[in-house]
Amino acid sequence: MAATADTGPAPPQAAPQKAGGLRNDPRVQMGGQLLGLAVVFAWCIFPFLWMVLVSFQGTVALRDANIFGGPFTTGNYTRVFEEGFMWNLGNSIFVALSTTVISILVASLAAYAIARLPIAYKFTILAGTLVATVFPPVSLVPPLFVAFNALGQLNTYQAMIIPYVALTLPLSIFILTTFFATIPKEMEEAAKVDGATPFQTFVRVVVPLAAPGVFAAAILVFVYAVNEYLIAFSLASGDPNVMTVTVAIATLDRVGFEEPIGTITAASTIVSIPLIIFALAAQRWIVSGLTAGGVKG
C-alpha cells in the first residue's frame, strides 16, 4: 500500500552515493538523520509537552523553568470534567465533522468543475473563491451576527457550521482543484469509453485518485473547525447545549483575576486527542490513497 511513500524524494534514504568521504559512512548518515529527527521532535514537542506538563502541575509549573519538577496531580482534569467539558467536546466534534463532510463534498464538486469541466471564466471563478477568505475575521462577525439573528439562528449548531463551511471552502476548493488537475486525463477517458457518465467518472475515478488532496483538506478543515473561537463565541455561546470547547475553555471557572492555567492546559490537552486521532487517520489516507485509487481506477 505504502509503496509510493518509500520511494519519494526522501533525503535520508535517497542520499546520493558520492565516492568516499565521511558522508558515505552509514553510521555518520544514521547519526545525521537521528540528529535531524531529534531537532524536529524537540521543536514540535517541547511547547506541547510544556502544555501537558502544566496541566498535571498547575501553577507550580510556572515557578521554575524546569517543567519536569512536579509535584504532579490530576486535579485539573477532574475540575475540567466536573465543569461539563466533555459535553462541549462532543459539540466540537459534531460541528467539526459536519463542517468537514459538507465542505469537502461541496468543494469537490466545485473543484472538479474548475479543474476539468469546460466552463468559462475559470480565473475569475478561482479569484471569486478567494473572496470568502480574505476578510479580517473580526470584521466578519458583526454582519454575520446581524444575519443569523435576523434568521433566528443564533446559538445553534448551524450558526457555526454554515460560516465554517463558507470560510473553509476556498481552501478546500483550491487544494482539490490542484489535485484534480494532476490526474491524468486518460483515466477519465477510459472510464468514459466504458460507458460511465461524467458524474460516475467523477465519483469512481477522480475522487479516489485525488485522495491525498481530499484527506489533506479534510484534516485542515476539521482542525480549523475545532479550534475556531471568534465565531463560536459570537454566534453560539448563549446556549450551553451547543457551546464548543474553545468557548468553554475561555469561560472555565476562575476567581477574580486568576488565570486558571492548569485547567486551561488540561482542557486543551483533552481537545488535542480527537484532533490527533482524526489527523493520523486521515493522514494515512494521504499517503496510501494514491496507490489504492490507482489500483481501483
Place this chain on the structure above:
Amino acid sequence: MSKNPFLLRAVGLLAVLALVAAACGPAPDEDDEAAPDPEDTAFTWAVTGADGPTMEAVADLWNEENPEQQVELELLPPEADDQRQAMFNDQVTEAGQYDVLGLDVIWTGEFAEAGFIENLEDMRDSVEGTSIPGAIESAQHEGELYALPYSTNFGFLYYRTDLVDEPPETWEELYDTVLEVQEENPDIDGYVGQGDSYEGFVVNYLEFLWSDGGEVFDEAATESLLLEGDHAEKAITFMRDAFEEGVFAADFNTMVEDDARLAFQAGDAIFMRNWPYAYPLLAGEDEDDPTEVADDFDIAPMPAFEGAPVDTISTLGGLNNAVSTLSENQDVAREFVEWAATDDGPQEILAEMQPPPTKASIYENYEDIVPEDQAPVYEVLNLVREDARARPPVPGYNSFSLAVQEELHGVYADGDDPGPALEAVNEAAENALVEDPEDVIEEEADVDEDE
C-alpha cells in the same frame, strides 16, 4: 466500489468519541449552573465569567426568592474585549438577548451615551447612602445614574513581613526600601503590579497620578487637568526610573494581575500592587496552587508621593448592573438590579466569596459576615475605602484608556519621550469629554494620524 474501511473506522471512532464525551460529562442543564426552568425564565443577566461561581450563587439566590421570575445567567468570557463584543452585537443588531448587563465600572458613560442602557436616576434614593460613594460615582453619566452598583474592587499593597518591618507610606520610601532589601538579597524583585499595555496598567498609572495630587478631569468632568502641574509627568517618570533601576521587576512591563500574584506567591517579590483576590491564594487557600509566603506577607493601603495632599489612593474596579434599553422585561430587570445593589443576600454572597460588595454596611459589620480568613482584607479595605476613586466613566473613557496604554507604556518601559506622549494622552482625555461624540471620533482620527 469498495468503501474505505479505514476512513469509515476513523469517522466511526470519532462519532463514538463524541458520544462518549457527551455521556461522560453531565449535560449542561443538569450541572450546577443556574439553569432555571425555561418556562419561568423572565430575563437574562449577562456578566463576566470571572468569579463565575459567585455570579451563579447570586443568580441561584434570586431564583430561590423569585420562582415565578427566574433569571438566566449568561456568563461571558473574562476578557473585556469579548464581553464588549457580545454586548455590542446584541445592541447594534437589536437582538435584545440580554436584559441586565453587568458592566465594568468604566463603561457606564460609553453605554449610556450610545443609548444602550436605561436611565436609572429614579432609583437613586435606594443606593444613595447604601452603596459606597465611589461605586455610585462610577455608575453615573452626566450626573445621572445609568446603572446601580453591584461589586467593587480595591487595590492595595501586599508586602513581605519577613523582609520589611513596616509597610512604606510613600512611594519614595518604597523605592528606597526595595534598594535596601536588594542589597542583602540581590536576587529578589522589588515591586510587581500591572504593567502590561492594558486596562490594568491604566489603573496602576492613575494610582501614581492621583497619589501625587494629579487629576485627569475637573470635578464636573468638563476639561482635562492632566497637564496641570507636573503630576502626570512625575508619575510616569517615577515608573520609568523604578523600572530602569530594578525597583520594579524586570518583567513588570508584561505583567497582568495573575503574573504579579504568581511572582509574589513564589516568594520572588517584596511588594505587590494587587486586588483582594490574591489574598486567600497567597495564604494557601488552594492546595494545588502552593504558596511560599503564607506566613510572611501582609497588606496595607497603597503609598502616596511625599508631600501629596492624600495619604493613600486606590483605583476602584468592579461591576455595575444596568438595564438594557432593548429589554422587554424592564420591570423585573430593574427589580433585579436594585436587589443586587441593596439587598443583603447578594451583597453578602459577594462578601463571602469574591469580588467585594458595594453595600457600605457590610464593611461596617464585616466581622459578622466575611469568613475569618478574609477579615484582614476588610480591615484594610476599610482604611482604603474612603480614599478609593472611580476611574471617570466619561463617554470616551475607552479611547482615553487606550491612549494611556499606547502612549505611556512605551515611556516607562522603552524610554520614549514623555512630553509628546502626555500631550497625546491629554488630547485623548479632552476628546473623551466632548459632548458631541461625532467630534470625538473625528478628532480621534486626527490623533491617530498625528502619531
Place this chain on the structure above:
Amino acid sequence: MSERALGRAFLTPAFVVMGLLALFPIVYAAYESLFDFDFFTRTDFVGLANYVDQLTSPRFWSAVFVTIAFTVVSVTLEFIVGMIFALIMNAAFKGRNVTRAVILLPWVVPTVIAGQMWRYLFEQRPGYINEWLGLGAIDWLGSGASMFWAVVIADWWKTAPFVGLLLLAGLQTIPNEVYEAARVDGATWTQRFRNVTLPLLTPSIVVALLFRSVDALRIFDLADIMTNARLETLSVLAQRSIVRAPQPDIANTLAVLTFVMIMGIGLIFIAMMGRDVVGEPEEGS
C-alpha cells in the same frame, strides 16, 4: 447532462454558501465605510473621506508595514520548515508514524491557547525559553524587534505543519516512475529535488503559500494575546476600532482596505497557479 451544465451545477452549491456568507459582510462594510458614525449610529454620507483619512495616516501605514513584514518572514520560515516536514513524513523509516503524529502536534493546539502558551514560554518569569536556550534575561515580549520575532516564532511553530501536510499530499501525487527515470539517469538527490519534485509540486506549493499568506496578513490572535496588541497589525488596528473603542467608520474602512490588499496579493498567486491548474488561460465566454 452536458459537461458545461454539469460544471455549472457543480459550482452552484459552493458559490451559494460563500456568496451568502462572504459577500454580505464585504458589501455591508464597503457601504458603511462611506458614512460617518456617531458611535454606532450612521450619520452623514462622506464619500471616500474615511479612506483619505486612513491612507494619509502614518499609523495605518505602520500597521501595513508590520503586517507585510510579518507575513513575508513567517510564511518564508513556515514554507522551509513545512517542506522539511513533508519530506520527512513522506520518507520511509522506522517510527514514521510517531514522527507524523509529533509533527502534527503544533497544528492541533487552538490558536488562542497557542498564544497563551507562547506568552508564558517567552515571559521572563520563569523564563522557559531564556533558560532552556541559555539566553539570559531577554525581554522578548516587551517591545520592538524581539516582540515581532516572538510572534513570528509562535506562528511559525503553529502553522508549519499546515504547509507540511499540503506539501505531503502534493508529494504523493508525483508518480514513482518519474523518480525512477531520474534515478536511472544518474541524477543526485539534489538534482531530483530541484528538477523533478519542485516543478511537479508547484501547484501544492502555490496553494500552501497563498493560504498561509492570506492567513498571515490577517494575523490577530497571537499579536493580541502575546503582546497585548503592542504589535499593531492591520487586524489588531481593525479590532481596536470595532471592540475596544468603537468607531465603525474606521473599522469598516480598514476592513475594506485589508480586503483589497489581500485580494491583490491573492490574485498574483492565482495568476501564478492559473496555467497549471486551469489548463488554458482565460477561455472567454
